[in-house]
Amino acid sequence: MIWPGVISYFSQxxxxxxxxxxxxxxxxxxxxxxxxxxxxxxxxxxLFFKFEGMNPTGSFKDRGMVMAVAKAKEEGRSVVMCASTxxxxxxxxxxxxxxxISCIVLVPEGKIALGKLSQALxxxxxxLALEGNFDQALAIVRFITANYPxxxxxxxxxxxxxxxxxxSFEVVEWLEGEAPxxxxxxxxxxxxxxxxxxxxKQWYQLGKIKSLPRMLGFQAALSAxxxxxxxxxxxxxxxTAIRIGNPASWQGAVEAKNESEGLIESVTDExxxxxxxLLSEEEGIFVEPASAxxxxxxxxxxxxxxxxxxxxxxxxxxxxxxxxPDIAIKEIGGKIERVSASRKEIVKHLGLEEKV
Amino acid sequence: MIWPGVISYFSQxxxxxxxxxxxxxxxxxxxxxxxxxxxxxxxxxxLFFKFEGMNPTGSFKDRGMVMAVAKAKEEGRSVVMCASTxxxxxxxxxxxxxxxISCIVLVPEGKIALGKLSQALxxxxxxLALEGNFDQALAIVRFITANYPxxxxxxxxxxxxxxxxxxSFEVVEWLEGEAPxxxxxxxxxxxxxxxxxxxxKQWYQLGKIKSLPRMLGFQAALSAxxxxxxxxxxxxxxxTAIRIGNPASWQGAVEAKNESEGLIESVTDExxxxxxxLLSEEEGIFVEPASAxxxxxxxxxxxxxxxxxxxxxxxxxxxxxxxxPDIAIKEIGGKIERVSASRKEIVKHLGLEEKV
Numbered sequence: 046m047i048w049p050g051v052i053s054y055f056s057q058x059x060x061x062x063x064x065x066x067x068x069x070x071x072x073x074x075x076x077x078x079x080x081x082x083x084x085x086x087x088x089x090x091x092l093f094f095k096f097e098g099m100n101p102t103g104s105f106k107d108r109g110m111v112m113a114v115a116k117a118k119e120e121g122r123s124v125v126m127c128a129s130t131x132x133x134x135x136x137x138x139x140x141x142x143x144x145x146i147s148c149i150v151l152v153p154e155g156k157i158a159l160g161k162l163s164q165a166l167x168x169x170x171x172x173l174a175l176e177g178n179f180d181q182a183l184a185i186v187r188f189i190t191a192n193y194p195x196x197x198x199x200x201x202x203x204x205x206x207x208x209x210x211x212x213s214f215e216v217v218e219w220l221e222g223e224a225p226x227x228x229x230x231x232x233x234x235x236x237x238x239x240x241x242x243x244x245x246k247q248w249y250q251l252g253k254i255k256s257l258p259r260m261l262g263f264q265a266a267l268s269a270x271x272x273x274x275x276x277x278x279x280x281x282x283x284x285t286a287i288r289i290g291n292p293a294s295w296q297g298a299v300e301a302k303n304e305s306e307g308l309i310e311s312v313t314d315e316x317x318x319x320x321x322x323l324l325s326e327e328e329g330i331f332v333e334p335a336s337a338x339x340x341x342x343x344x345x346x347x348x349x350x351x352x353x354x355x356x357x358x359x360x361x362x363x364x365x366x367x368x369x370p371d372i373a374i375k376e377i378g379g380k381i382e383r384v385s386a387s388r389k390e391i392v393k394h395l396g397l398e399e400k401v
Numbered sequence: 402m403i404w405p406g407v408i409s410y411f412s413q414x415x416x417x418x419x420x421x422x423x424x425x426x427x428x429x430x431x432x433x434x435x436x437x438x439x440x441x442x443x444x445x446x447x448l449f450f451k452f453e454g455m456n457p458t459g460s461f462k463d464r465g466m467v468m469a470v471a472k473a474k475e476e477g478r479s480v481v482m483c484a485s486t487x488x489x490x491x492x493x494x495x496x497x498x499x500x501x502i503s504c505i506v507l508v509p510e511g512k513i514a515l516g517k518l519s520q521a522l523x524x525x526x527x528x529l530a531l532e533g534n535f536d537q538a539l540a541i542v543r544f545i546t547a548n549y550p551x552x553x554x555x556x557x558x559x560x561x562x563x564x565x566x567x568x569s570f571e572v573v574e575w576l577e578g579e580a581p582x583x584x585x586x587x588x589x590x591x592x593x594x595x596x597x598x599x600x601x602k603q604w605y606q607l608g609k610i611k612s613l614p615r616m617l618g619f620q621a622a623l624s625a626x627x628x629x630x631x632x633x634x635x636x637x638x639x640x641t642a643i644r645i646g647n648p649a650s651w652q653g654a655v656e657a658k659n660e661s662e663g664l665i666e667s668v669t670d671e672x673x674x675x676x677x678x679l680l681s682e683e684e685g686i687f688v689e690p691a692s693a694x695x696x697x698x699x700x701x702x703x704x705x706x707x708x709x710x711x712x713x714x715x716x717x718x719x720x721x722x723x724x725x726p727d728i729a730i731k732e733i734g735g736k737i738e739r740v741s742a743s744r745k746e747i748v749k750h751l752g753l754e755e756k757v
Contacts, residue, residue, distance in 0.1 A: 076427030143685030163726035169682040177742035329499030367723035370519035386533035
């Protein structure tokens with residue numbers, strides 16, 4: 046199937062003009078993978094995983110970034126800049142280079158996963174490692190882009206949200222014109238929950254769907270400003286992609302929750318890592334820790350009796366597990382069994398002798 | 402767009418029965434990304450990248466593995482096994498777990514990229530690290546699967562080739578019913594070149610395409626048995642995925658080359674890494690080193706005057722760069738610039754003062 050990328054495929058719903066460059070890495074068109082195992086355990090009507098790790102740079106960020114970089118190019122900008130916990134920088138660097146412009150990324154030092162850092166570097170971005178956290182990095186990027194000829198491509202750039210909302214259109218297309226009952230997703234800087242809700246509302250207003258989903262947002266317990274109702278100064282979590290104490294799209298997240306009669310709650314790092322393992326060991330889908338927050342949240346709510354048993358639920362899996370292999374290696378690298386190149390020894394090691 | 406996965410979408414061209422389980426992670430349906438920059442430099446009619454890194458486990462292996470595991474399940478097997486330089490093990494582990502069966506992988510110790518190892522572990526495979534190379538590992542797996550109740554899922558399993566050939570069908574669909582003039586791809590164990598050629602021939606025989614492409618295979622210079630015409634005992638290359646001295650599909654590769662009037666040649670590690678950088682810095686596509694062998698080869702042949710200037714060329718990019726971030730970090734990690742959380746300092750560091 047020919048897929049022209051999100052700007053081209055969804056152009057009638059996006060702020061595209063005749064002068065918007067036809068930028069694409071064929072992002073979007075990610076699948077809804079049906080749950081084989083967890084759906085039954087949780088007694089849901091249907092459970093799907095929207096696996097955004099199958100985007101070109103391995104995360105959902107590509108949807109909004111292609112839009113933001115295309116518009117920056119349209120407006121004649123030659124440099125883009127962002128603060129990032131990793132995925133945004135990977136995507137910004139890739140699309141900037143594809144568009145033939147420069148990219149500067151500001152990342153919190155030591156708090157960004159290896160895979161993501163390698164992407165920003167390989168895509169030729171200028172990478173500044175800040176002695177500080179994401180929120181400080183974003184404040185600096187806001188200042189610089191407001192005062193110098195550098196285009197901001199964080200999700201406070203409205204084109205980012207516009208591009209990202211295409212994921213909700215794809216969910217509806219996959220479900221043959223229906224919205225799910227619930228859409229669960231991790232919440233960090235809150236651009237994604239804002240974007241999904243905007244997309245669903247847009248298609249509802251256009252009459253393309255007859256109902257709206259409840260938005261279920263999940264934050265990491267020690268990085269949960271939206272649950273606490275106030276910024277967190279030193280956010281902590283193994284899920285580096287949502288390690289954010291003062292979400293830029295705070296208002297959008299609260300509106301999505303309230304308008305959809307949904308919720309924003311927290312899950313612990315232990316629950317996140319358990320959900321990550323469950324997804325990889327039972328469903329065959331390897332995601333980065335932050336992505337597993339949506340699944341951890343759905344498990345938690347299911348155990349608390351939130352679902353009636355017939356809901357159609359979509360969990361957004363925001364990024365690929367290859368983005369952050371360190372945690373996997375740290376957790377279970379010790380399980381590798383070393384063997385010599387001997388048939389006999391390996392047969393014995395595997396306990397196969399008696400099985401002939 | 403709803404994509405049912407390769408077994409379902411291409412079932413009429415595959416050895417599928419009523420009893421074959423509907424296994425899928427929505428693999429396949431990967432895009433042909435048009436070159437923005439290299440196509441012009443090389444003066445080609447059109448240059449596309451078939452980016453197989455956008456498969457669920459990040460490599461082309463998912464196509465053949467879904468078929469092999471589905472057939473193993475259909476045949477009542479409860480354990481699958483493979484030797485692997487990494488991508489095969491990641492894919493085998495993911496599909497085995499999704500199918501609810503066990504997986505054992507045998508990898509050459511110390512010669513497998515970090516990301517790939519993390520995948521096999523996370524997907525709950527039993528990982529044996531062999532004191533030896535890939536060819537030794539494959540010999541042991543052949544022995545064990547021939548003598549014990551364990552299903553072999555290396556590419557000598559014919560179902561692997563059957564599943565993998567679907568990539569050539571997708572190339573044709575993307576090109577609106579035409580085969581490209583040339584299809585370039587990396588060659589390691591040679592299953593992929595065998596599979597693509599099988600797919601193109603099948604659709605040619607069915608009248609679905611009117612011409613066949615020339616198959617251009619590229620091996621790493623110090624792992625080039627098909628170029629030398631004899632096995633290489635200690636294959637070396639930075640492109641770990643094609644670090645293979647005695648390809649299992651030797652005959653298939655030679656047939657693909659001869660029947661298509663193509664070629665199998667070698668590229669150096671330096672040429673591979675240069676092509677990898679070019680892809681990430683100019684096209685915005687980050688691939689693992691092995692994948693870049695196809696692009697390095699096309700650049701080399703272009704410089705040697707092989708192309709006439711109007712050819713439609715497809716380069717297969719077999720795996721995502723996130724599979725092997727270490728090389729990127731080693732090569733360019735030193736470029737990260739450390740800065741303190743001061744607006745003034747960063748403005749100065751970026752040389753922005755004079756630009757107000």
